[in-house]
Amino acid sequence: MSFGKFRFIDVLNKESAKENMTTKLRKILPSDKNFFAKWWRDKDLIALTSGDFSVLSDTDINGYFATKLKNQALEYMIDFNGQTIGNISLDKRENGWYEIQIIIGEKDFWGQGHGTESIKQMVDLAKERKISKIYLEVRPDNIRAIRAYEKAGFFKKGIQNYPKNRNLPQTLRMELVT
Numbered sequence: 001m002s003f004g005k006f007r008f009i010d011v012l013n014k015e016s017a018k019e020n021m022t023t024k025l026r027k028i029l030p031s032d033k034n035f036f037a038k039w040w041r042d043k044d045l046i047a048l049t050s051g052d053f054s055v056l057s058d059t060d061i062n063g064y065f066a067t068k069l070k071n072q073a074l075e076y077m078i079d080f081n082g083q084t085i086g087n088i089s090l091d092k093r094e095n096g097w098y099e100i101q102i103i104i105g106e107k108d109f110w111g112q113g114h115g116t117e118s119i120k121q122m123v124d125l126a127k128e129r130k131i132s133k134i135y136l137e138v139r140p141d142n143i144r145a146i147r148a149y150e151k152a153g154f155f156k157k158g159i160q161n162y163p164k165n166r167n168l169p170q171t172l173r174m175e176l177v178t
């Protein structure tokens, strides 16, 4: 009898551990600023995103973060096992399109499925809001990102050229239309 009871408790503990281990999106908070201060100055992350290595002052960070906070309805932090590891946003663009942007800022957590899972969750949130046309743009050589986006259901649409942007002259546009 007692053996059975302990086994039941073990199962409950296992389930609750599994629950804590999930990748979760949560609303951005003013206290999240320091994550961005770190990530926006990280050379590896800059190389994979904007390519703009200009040094950011604290005032710059405050300004960019204030803009993010204003965006609140569509801005989420990515938490894993109680730790904040990234940020994902969904921004309204022209003609009914919305753009997803994502960064797993904590590099130790790359390649563990958190990016794919976060995008899937964001797409579900978009569907709840009746948003059906979602795209993103990625450096054509960012293989890890492209693979994650494909796993989340995005298709390669084509190369976009930005000849005036010397930091990011070309992107690959990927789309998901539900």
Ligand SMILES: CC(C)(COP(=O)(O)OP(=O)(O)OC[C@H]1O[C@@H](n2cnc3c(N)ncnc32)[C@H](O)[C@@H]1OP(=O)(O)O)[C@@H](O)C(=O)NCCC(=O)NCCS
Binding pocket: 045, 048, 049, 102, 103, 104, 105, 109, 110, 111, 112, 113, 114, 115, 116, 117, 137, 138, 139, 142, 143, 144, 145, 146, 147, 148
């Ligand atoms: C891009 C990013 C969001 C992806 O999230 P992630 O959690 O690291 O990615 P996932 O683990 O969900 O998926 C990555 C996939 O790419 C694969 N991959 C990684 N490196 C690869 C490589 N060099 N060649 C081929 N596949 C590769 C992984 O094996 C995995 O695919 P699999 O599950 O089929 O094996 C995250 O890595 C990140 O934020 N990187 C830094 C900033 C960045 O690049 N942002 C995107 C800007 S558009």
